[in-house]
Amino acid sequence: MLGNLMEKFRxxxxxxxxxxxxxxxxxxxRALQILDNVWLHLHPVRLPRHGVxxxxxxxxxxxxxxxxxxxxxxxxxxxxxxxxxxxxxxxDMKYLMNDVPFGPLMRNMHRWAAxxxxxTVMLHMxxxxxxGSYKPPRxxxxxxxxxxxxLTFLLSFTGYLLPWDQLALWAxxxxxxxxAATPLLGHEGxxxxxxxxxxxxxxxxxxxxxxxxxxxxxxxxxxxxxIFLPIVIAIFMAVHFWRVRKDGGISGxxx
Amino acid sequence: MDQxxxxxxxxxxxxxxxxxxxxxxxxxxxxxxxxxxNDKRGTPRxxxxxxxxxxxxxxxxxxxxxxxxxxxxxxxxxxLLDAPLEEPANPSVTPNPSKxxxxxxxxxxxxxxxxxxxxxxxxxxxxxxxxxxIPYIDFNPKGNxxxxxxxxxxxxxxxxxxxxxxxxxxxxxxxxxxGPGWHFFWxxxxxxxxxxxxxxxxxxxxxxxxxxxxxxxxxxxxxxxxGMVTVLGYYGIGVLYYFRKKNAEWMKKLGVVNYGIVAFLMxxxxxxxxxxxxxxxxNVHYVWVTPxxxx
Numbered sequence: 001m002l003g004n005l006m007e008k009f010r011x012x013x014x015x016x017x018x019x020x021x022x023x024x025x026x027x028x029x030r031a032l033q034i035l036d037n038v039w040l041h042l043h044p045v046r047l048p049r050h051g052v053x054x055x056x057x058x059x060x061x062x063x064x065x066x067x068x069x070x071x072x073x074x075x076x077x078x079x080x081x082x083x084x085x086x087x088x089x090x091x092d093m094k095y096l097m098n099d100v101p102f103g104p105l106m107r108n109m110h111r112w113a114a115x116x117x118x119x120t121v122m123l124h125m126x127x128x129x130x131x132g133s134y135k136p137p138r139x140x141x142x143x144x145x146x147x148x149x150x151l152t153f154l155l156s157f158t159g160y161l162l163p164w165d166q167l168a169l170w171a172x173x174x175x176x177x178x179x180a181a182t183p184l185l186g187h188e189g190x191x192x193x194x195x196x197x198x199x200x201x202x203x204x205x206x207x208x209x210x211x212x213x214x215x216x217x218x219x220x221x222x223x224x225x226x227i228f229l230p231i232v233i234a235i236f237m238a239v240h241f242w243r244v245r246k247d248g249g250i251s252g253x254x255x
Numbered sequence: 256m257d258q259x260x261x262x263x264x265x266x267x268x269x270x271x272x273x274x275x276x277x278x279x280x281x282x283x284x285x286x287x288x289x290x291x292x293n294d295k296r297g298t299p300r301x302x303x304x305x306x307x308x309x310x311x312x313x314x315x316x317x318x319x320x321x322x323x324x325x326x327x328x329x330x331x332x333x334x335l336l337d338a339p340l341e342e343p344a345n346p347s348v349t350p351n352p353s354k355x356x357x358x359x360x361x362x363x364x365x366x367x368x369x370x371x372x373x374x375x376x377x378x379x380x381x382x383x384x385x386x387x388x389i390p391y392i393d394f395n396p397k398g399n400x401x402x403x404x405x406x407x408x409x410x411x412x413x414x415x416x417x418x419x420x421x422x423x424x425x426x427x428x429x430x431x432x433x434g435p436g437w438h439f440f441w442x443x444x445x446x447x448x449x450x451x452x453x454x455x456x457x458x459x460x461x462x463x464x465x466x467x468x469x470x471x472x473x474x475x476x477x478x479x480x481x482g483m484v485t486v487l488g489y490y491g492i493g494v495l496y497y498f499r500k501k502n503a504e505w506m507k508k509l510g511v512v513n514y515g516i517v518a519f520l521m522x523x524x525x526x527x528x529x530x531x532x533x534x535x536x537x538n539v540h541y542v543w544v545t546p547x548x549x550x
Contacts, residue, residue, distance in 0.1 A: 027309070030310075030311045033315075034310050034311050040310075043315070045309070046307040046308060046310060047307065047308065047310055048305045048306070048308075049304040049305065049306055050300070050304035050305065052314050055289060056289075056301060058282060058285070059321050062321060063325055066322050067325070070326075070329065090343040090344065093340055097337070104333075105333055105334065108334075108336065109333040111268075112271070112329060112332045112336070113329055115268065115274070116271075116325075118271075119271065122275075122422075123278060123279070123282055125386075127286070129389070129414050129418075130290075130402060130411065130414075131398075131400060131402055132397075132398040132399045132407065133399070133400060134389060134390040135390065135393065135395075135396065135398075135399040136390075136396075136399070139390035139391060142387075142390045143387050146386045146387050153358060153359075156356065156358065157356060160356050163340055164344045165340055165341040166341040166343070166345060166348070167339055167340075169344035170349065170353040170354075171355050173353065174353050174355045174363065177371070177375075178376060179375075179376075180371075181370070181372040181375050181376055182372065182376045183372050183376065186372070188371065190372055190548040213344075252400040253299050253302040253400045254302060254305045254400075
């Protein structure tokens with residue numbers, strides 16, 4: 001009876017409007033499974049066998065992308081509980097860690113996934129180098145990959161400030177003090193007096209919105225972390241994945 | 256032992272460095288093993304696996320299982336270990352040591368050996384430039400899409416030195432071996448905030464008995480000269496090597512401009528361990544002091 005109904009449903013216009021093909025295990029359906037699915041169609045329909053061999057690829061690029069998705073989801077959840085203002089930020093963190101149901105889990109997962117993404121993106125680069133996969137025709141995709149590596153560092157670094165505790169404040173102070181040492185553009189860098197660069201108009205001031213890491217820096221890093229950098233990295237990722245396909249798919253010895 | 260455990264999880268971000276170290280170790284093992292295998296076989300194993308398989312199910316199932324595994328690891332990690340949350344931010348209390356996030360600790364370590372504008376700005380910029388130009392200066396067509404060492408000895412040696420030693424190892428050093436005052440401590444050793452360490456007390460010319468500055472504080476001309484000759488002479492190695500290898504096959508392929516870029520980046524990279532040696536062993540602060548900058 002139920003099977004009969006299912007069968008009828010499968011033949012209905014409604015079902016056919018959603019699923020373009022049946023599930024019988026045929027060569028054609030396996031291809032359509034990839035081609036007719038918006039999420040899967042980033043893949044080629046077929047790929048060389050060494051491309052599914054983890055010993056070759058290490059799966060690090062894919063894991064990096066997956067961690068980015070995990071970070072987006074957990075990050076949005078964290079945004080519901082967090083206000084990027086000097087008065088509130090730390091208290092919101094305490095609230096999140098002590099009173100919000102699953103708050104610690106969400107925050108820990110965001111933190112460890114972020115560190116994980118930095119690790120996997122570095123290992124992905126390492127693998128691509130060791131297999132010579134940056135060689136023609138993939139030279140430019142390597143360059144995009146370097147940009148993605150930098151964006152990953154920047155995302156992680158801007159997020160590091162948001163807990164607004166001592167660890168965050170001083171890690172970001174150490175990091176942004178580097179900007180003050182930029183030649184010409186930082187007030188502690190060589191040749192900067194020649195341009196009239198001072199503590200309150202140099203590149204570090206631009207980054208922090210002040211002469212030290214304070215509430216103005218917090219809101220800047222928050223906006224960069226939650227809006228600007230994710231959009232930019234998503235754009236570069238789209239180009240990166242698209243180029244992987246356009247440059248001939250997974251690298252290999254026969255091309 | 257307690258001290259060691261405490262060091263590993265304080266702050267708990269340190270654990271990421273351990274994960275990094277272990278994964279790098281596993282990856283290196285896998286990579287070098289495949290390099291050796293392929294080099295022994297002649298034709299790389301990848302070439303024999305180039306017949307096509309369907310993405311559905313052979314790739315999609317790996318991605319699915321991989322996502323499950325990552326999610327499982329991440330959940331366990333998140334349940335067992337809390338992200339760090341210290342005292343509220345307080346600009347008037349500077350912790351000692353103040354450390355950058357773990358992935359920048361290699362750069363922070365360079366601050367010991369170079370002024371901030373080199374360690375924090377110039378060298379990171381050169382690292383990025385060096386990474387970006389790799390595909391455009393590596394004209395060796397071999398080793399594209401398979402593991403090999405024999406066919407790319409130079410490229411792999413240089414990259415592994417930069418990545419494994421100067422990046423990963425310095426991160427580990429900065430995370431676990433640097434304490435108050437950025438002094439060296441073993442991870443199982445208690446941090447003594449009053450540790451006394453000999454400061455870098457002299458500059459390179461003073462090693463030869465020539466002062467860096469005269470009594471009234473201006474730069475000593477002979478000291479300036481020694482520093483300049485040392486630095487320019489060091490980069491001159493690249494020029495000399497060019498004239499020795501001018502007629503070599505690879506040099507003609509590379510071209511003089513590309514060679515200049517590679518030589519400059521290479522020598523700058525090797526300058527870091529050299530400066531580390533000068534600082535740690537000979538206590539040398541600067542090699543070349545000028546009125547505008549010191550290196």
